[in-house]
Amino acid sequence: MTEKISRVRHEYLRHDKKFPHVWCPGCGNGIVLGSLIRAIDKLSLEKDELVLASGIGCAGRMPAYVDFNTLHTTHGRALTFATGIKLAKPELTVLCVMGDGDATAIGGNHFIHAARRNLNLTAIIINNQIYGMTGGQYSPTTPYGANASTAVYGHIEHAFSIAELAITAGAAFVARGTVYHVRMLDTLLAKGIAKRGFSVIEIMSNCHTQYGRRNNMGDPVTMMQWFKDHGVSEQKAKKMSDEEMGEKFTIGVLADKDMPNYMEEYRRIQEQAQLK
Amino acid sequence: MENELTHEKRVLQGNEAIVEGALAAGCRFYAGYPITPASEIAELMSIKLPAIGGTFIQMEDEIASMGAIIGASLAGVKSLTATSGPGFSLMQENLGFACIAEVPCVLVNVMRGGPSTGLPTSPAQGDVMQARWGTHGDHPIIVLAASSVKDCFEITVQAFNLSEKYRIPVIVLSDEVVAHTRETIVLPKLEKIEVVERIRPSVPPEWYIPYEDNSRGVPAMANMGSGYRHHVTGLVHDPKGFPTQRPDEVDAFIRRQYRKITNGFYEIQMSKTLMMEDAEIAVIAYGSVSRSALHAIKSARSNGIKAGLLQLITLFPFHKKAVDAVLRQCRSVLVPEMNMGQLVREVKRVNLSSKVFKYNRVDGQFITPDEIYDQLLRM
Ligand SMILES: Cc1ncc(C[n+]2csc(CCOP(=O)(O)OP(=O)(O)O)c2C)c(N)n1
Ligand code: SF4
Numbered sequence: 001m002t003e004k005i006s007r008v009r010h011e012y013l014r015h016d017k018k019f020p021h022v023w024c025p026g027c028g029n030g031i032v033l034g035s036l037i038r039a040i041d042k043l044s045l046e047k048d049e050l051v052l053a054s055g056i057g058c059a060g061r062m063p064a065y066v067d068f069n070t071l072h073t074t075h076g077r078a079l080t081f082a083t084g085i086k087l088a089k090p091e092l093t094v095l096c097v098m099g100d101g102d103a104t105a106i107g108g109n110h111f112i113h114a115a116r117r118n119l120n121l122t123a124i125i126i127n128n129q130i131y132g133m134t135g136g137q138y139s140p141t142t143p144y145g146a147n148a149s150t151a152v153y154g155h156i157e158h159a160f161s162i163a164e165l166a167i168t169a170g171a172a173f174v175a176r177g178t179v180y181h182v183r184m185l186d187t188l189l190a191k192g193i194a195k196r197g198f199s200v201i202e203i204m205s206n207c208h209t210q211y212g213r214r215n216n217m218g219d220p221v222t223m224m225q226w227f228k229d230h231g232v233s234e235q236k237a238k239k240m241s242d243e244e245m246g247e248k249f250t251i252g253v254l255a256d257k258d259m260p261n262y263m264e265e266y267r268r269i270q271e272q273a274q275l276k
Numbered sequence: 277m278e279n280e281l282t283h284e285k286r287v288l289q290g291n292e293a294i295v296e297g298a299l300a301a302g303c304r305f306y307a308g309y310p311i312t313p314a315s316e317i318a319e320l321m322s323i324k325l326p327a328i329g330g331t332f333i334q335m336e337d338e339i340a341s342m343g344a345i346i347g348a349s350l351a352g353v354k355s356l357t358a359t360s361g362p363g364f365s366l367m368q369e370n371l372g373f374a375c376i377a378e379v380p381c382v383l384v385n386v387m388r389g390g391p392s393t394g395l396p397t398s399p400a401q402g403d404v405m406q407a408r409w410g411t412h413g414d415h416p417i418i419v420l421a422a423s424s425v426k427d428c429f430e431i432t433v434q435a436f437n438l439s440e441k442y443r444i445p446v447i448v449l450s451d452e453v454v455a456h457t458r459e460t461i462v463l464p465k466l467e468k469i470e471v472v473e474r475i476r477p478s479v480p481p482e483w484y485i486p487y488e489d490n491s492r493g494v495p496a497m498a499n500m501g502s503g504y505r506h507h508v509t510g511l512v513h514d515p516k517g518f519p520t521q522r523p524d525e526v527d528a529f530i531r532r533q534y535r536k537i538t539n540g541f542y543e544i545q546m547s548k549t550l551m552m553e554d555a556e557i558a559v560i561a562y563g564s565v566s567r568s569a570l571h572a573i574k575s576a577r578s579n580g581i582k583a584g585l586l587q588l589i590t591l592f593p594f595h596k597k598a599v600d601a602v603l604r605q606c607r608s609v610l611v612p613e614m615n616m617g618q619l620v621r622e623v624k625r626v627n628l629s630s631k632v633f634k635y636n637r638v639d640g641q642f643i644t645p646d647e648i649y650d651q652l653l654r655m
Binding site for chain 2: 014016047048049051053056063064067068069070071072073074077079080081082083084085086087088089091092109110113266269270272273274276
């Protein structure tokens with residue numbers, strides 16, 4: 001079993017890249033990377049056909065470590081670059097990994113329009129509820145009342161749900177997972193990548209260094225425990241009152257619909273234009 | 277469809293000629309956001325590109341448009357975006373990415389009065405220095421200026437060629453006058469147009485070093501999905517493409533960027549001279565103003581004044597050699613611009629002791645031949 005896992009990792013990791021990685025020991029980003037690799041292996045995707053693009057932030061450092069076509073863009077803009085790549089070469093499988101600030105603050109506009117447009121891209125959003133790389137400033141998903149380096153008196157804004165935002169904006173596939181529920185995460189990522197259309201996988205992850213420390217959430221293991229206790233399936237959540245839900249959140253596939261994707265529609269435009 | 281571009285005579289606007297030039301140069305991807313006076317470029321691209329198997333997309337803003345054309349170019353497709361002042365400002369962030377990652381692409385800025393929303397339907401040349409230095413950090417860039425419909429076609433082709441050859445974003449500056457003036461243009465036959473493609477790696481993938489230096493300073497560029505998997509980043513990177521902060525690697529990286537452009541001065545720096553042979557005074561101009569300057573010089577000549585014109589096509593890298601020759605030859609030089617005096621500073625820097633006059637209009641009005649002629653009389 002371990003042998004198989006290590007073979008899979010070696011197959012997809014870059015060996016000419018100087019490890020160790022830049023992440024803090026115990027950071028959830030590493031778990032997401034492992035899960036992503038297993039999902040890709042499960043789908044038997046060719047490395048040459050894969051693109052992993054990212055924005056800026058701790059999450060944004062992920063592409064450098066994998067042996068795909070990789071792209072580390074500007075803060076919040078990964079989806080715009082990915083859109084160009086996918087339209088220019090539709091046969092490529094294009095994935096984007098982003099932080100919560102990256103995807104929904106500075107990149108929020110790109111995110112909702114990418115979801116609306118329904119181009120066949122996969123957005124993997126690591127939601128650690130904070131700006132990790134720049135030192136713990138609050139993000140659009142920092143909870144009300146939480147502590148951040150720019151909210152030492154307690155945060156007064158309200159967080160939005162990335163998954164709900166994606167559903168409302170029209171994404172074809174939306175799922176939420178956590179770095180604790182890692183087997184489920186493998187499946188969610190595989191489903192999202194395989195989906196023809198815009199898919200979003202929001203992953204609740206621990207930034208113990210910047211978020212956990214400031215909010216008395218303990219070490220990575222304690223934060224994992226928190227994800228274990230707070231992630232509930234949709235069926236379960238349906239039976240729970242608002243009070244019972246409290247800080248809990250739903251996990252699993254939250255939306256999955258079939259509709260024509262942008263590339264199919266554009267092909268139709270091309271055919272029409274060529275007839276003229 | 278390809279033969280739609282014949283050598284026939286057509287009456288086109290500057291914006292339309294840019295589209296024809298881009299398609300002739302092999303552009304097959306356009307991403308943009310509507311803005312006056314550049315929108316016709318997007319509209320025409322949305323009609324023409326799908327008909328020849330290309331792709332047009334209207335993005336949510338200019339930041340996204342710039343990101344998308346970089347993405348498409350990384351995937352191997354020649355890409356264009358077009359905008360005006362406010363949109364040009366938004367493009368600066370990702371323009372810097374195209375510089376540092378050395379991604380060929382062409383950006384047209386149809387200049388209008390600024391700053392901010394400024395004068396949406398009036399011509400101006402206020403973005404010259406922004407084109408040179410708008411994105412942060414040390415970087416070379418190529419900036420070309422179009423003065424006529426014919427220029428729009430030819431310069432756009434050249435912009436793509438230089439961009440591919442030197443792996444650098446190229447900015448084409450036009451203005452509201454050039455964009456909307458209709459002129460007769462004879463479009464050359466496709467096979468008569470020189471089209472340059474980026475150098476692709478010739479080594480097997482396992483030997484490919486994506487940012488390896490060579491005598492030209494321009495590394496071979498592998499398209500995404502062609503088997504040459506590598507990393508592209510906006511961080512300063514080592515020859516393998518991975519982030520580095522090693523002073524020696526950082527220094528070598530930045531200096532190579534400059535060297536590759538300096539090496540190409542002979543073909544990047546383009547200009548035209550008219551009646552310069554025996555000129556005693558001269559006008560140095562660019563864009564639509566150079567056309568007024570040409571008329572002014574002709575009037576001056578018919579009144580016995582030995583005046584000449586240096587029209588700068590390449591604004592950056594600044595054509596010091598051409599300007600220096602004019603400054604040496606003439607007792608004084610006039611630099612008329614539809615701004616408060618931007619390129620005139622570069623002209624003065626070439627030779628601080630020469631007599632350089634400026635003439636500026638910033639009221640949204642075009643500089644007329646008569647105004648330039650009046651200035652010539654005072655020199
Ligand atoms: C235009 C721009 N503004 C600001 C920054 C600085 N910056 C870098 S990462 C980051 C936020 C990172 O937070 P998040 O996106 O949540 O990712 P994480 O580091 O938590 O993975 C910011 C603000 C930048 N690189 N570019
Ligand atoms: S700062 Fe937070 S997000 Fe960044 S590597 Fe450390 S734990 Fe992970």
